[in-house]
Amino acid sequence: MDQVRRTALVTGASTGLGRAIVLALATAGYDVAATEIDPTHLSDLAGAPEFATRRLVPLPLELREERSIDAALAGALDAFDGQLDVLVNNAAVALRSPATEVGWAEWDTLMAVNLKGGFFLASRYARHLLAMGRPGSVVNIASTHGLVGLAERSVYGIAKGGMVQMTRMLAIEWAQAGIRVNAVAPATVMTPSRQASLADPAQRQQMLERIPTRRFPTEAEVAAAVVYLASPAAGCVTGQVLALDGGLTAA
Numbered sequence: 301m302d303q304v305r306r307t308a309l310v311t312g313a314s315t316g317l318g319r320a321i322v323l324a325l326a327t328a329g330y331d332v333a334a335t336e337i338d339p340t341h342l343s344d345l346a347g348a349p350e351f352a353t354r355r356l357v358p359l360p361l362e363l364r365e366e367r368s369i370d371a372a373l374a375g376a377l378d379a380f381d382g383q384l385d386v387l388v389n390n391a392a393v394a395l396r397s398p399a400t401e402v403g404w405a406e407w408d409t410l411m412a413v414n415l416k417g418g419f420f421l422a423s424r425y426a427r428h429l430l431a432m433g434r435p436g437s438v439v440n441i442a443s444t445h446g447l448v449g450l451a452e453r454s455v456y457g458i459a460k461g462g463m464v465q466m467t468r469m470l471a472i473e474w475a476q477a478g479i480r481v482n483a484v485a486p487a488t489v490m491t492p493s494r495q496a497s498l499a500d501p502a503q504r505q506q507m508l509e510r511i512p513t514r515r516f517p518t519e520a521e522v523a524a525a526v527v528y529l530a531s532p533a534a535g536c537v538t539g540q541v542l543a544l545d546g547g548l549t550a551a
Contacts, residue, residue, distance in 0.1 A: 307380040308530065309333040309373070311361060311421070312391025314341040316491035317441065317519055321388055324523035326350035328531070330386070333376035335361035355379075363391055363417025364409070373424050382432065386530040387425045389418035389463075390441045399454040407455055414459035419466055426470070426479055435478030437530045440467050441522075442485040444545045460485075464541050471539030480538040482529045486517045487545035512547035 308325050312318040313334035322334050327350050334342050334356060342358040345351065357379040361372040376384055392414045395406055422438050429436045445453050446460030464483060471481040488507060508514050525542055528534055543549050 304329075305383070306330045306385050307333070307376075307383050308386035308388060309335070309376045309384055309425075310388040310390055311335045311363070311418070313345070317486075317489055317522055318390045319345065320519035320523040321390060321441075321526050322356075323348060323350045324520070324527050325386070325388075325530070326354040326356070328527045329354070331355040331357070331380060333357040333359055333372075333379060333384075335359045335372050335391070337362050361391070363421070364412040366420065369417060369421050370424065373421065373428070377428065382428075383434075384425065384428070384436065386437045386439065387422060388439045388441070388526060388530070389422060391417070392441065392459075395456050396452050397455070398452055402455055410455045410459050411462075414456070415462045415466070418463065422466075422470060422481070426474055426477075429479055430474075430477055436480070437534075438467075438470065438479070438481040439526050439529045440481070440483040441526075442467070442483040442541060444485055444487045444543060444548055447485055447541070447543065447549050467541060468539045475538055480529075480534070482534070482537060482539070483541045484522055484525045484529065485541050485543045485545070485549075486522045487511060487543075487548050488516050489519055489522055490516050491519060510548060510551075511545065512551055515546055517544040517546065 306329055308330045310322050313322045314336045322332050325332050331354050336342055339358040339360045346356045359372045359375045362368040395410055440463050442463045443460040445457035446464045467481050467483040522544055
């Protein structure tokens with residue numbers, strides 16, 4: 301039996317893709333610090349079968365506030381006695397709007413949550429690892445919107461495109477310290493909230509026709525990719541963006 305302790309911090313963890321990532325990491329043997337703006341929304345995760353033998357640490361995190369980022373990281377490090385093997389930057393907010401109608405505050409919110417907050421959380425995580433002389437792994441949840449163009453998704457795509465380049469930049473900067481930085485860029489994932497927003501069969505079919513395999517990636521598939529990139533099996537993988545898109549970006 302594998303007795304090696306592994307620990308991870310996952311942002312935006314209460315629902316959808318974040319929740320799937322937390323459960324997949326627990327199944328893979330990780331103790332997980334999970335964040336949400338309101339950590340009471342994480343209460344049901346502790347009762348999941350995946351945490352029968354693993355530890356869940358719920359933490360508050362508001363990615364638009366520097367103090368909150370520092371406090372969440374400190375809380376995870378304190379809970380795990382200074383050991384934090386993996387950071388998953390998953391939290392994000394979406395916006396569908398013509399570029400000419402985007403408001404100033406909407407731009408600031410998307411950039412703060414989808415890019416700026418993840419950058420500063422990663423940089424503070426790396427600062428800790430560098431001070432301790434420890435390796436680590438950052439997995440950013442990007443999107444195909446950051447790789448290809450699409451109407452009415454400009455600000456979201458710009459932020460995710462920034463995350464893609466952030467992944468490459470930080471991977472190079474921290475490579476010799478043993479800190480790997482990678483990203484997963486899924487096409488539309490059929491989370492419960494996304495299913496509700498795609499109730500129109502015609503709209504859903506139009507989206508599927510852009511994907512060569514004619515299907516969307518699942519939460520489980522994206523979570524499995526995160527677990528792989530976080531794991532020692534990907535020890536020689538850094539600066540990479542793994543597109544789970546059914547061939548969308550290859551077409």
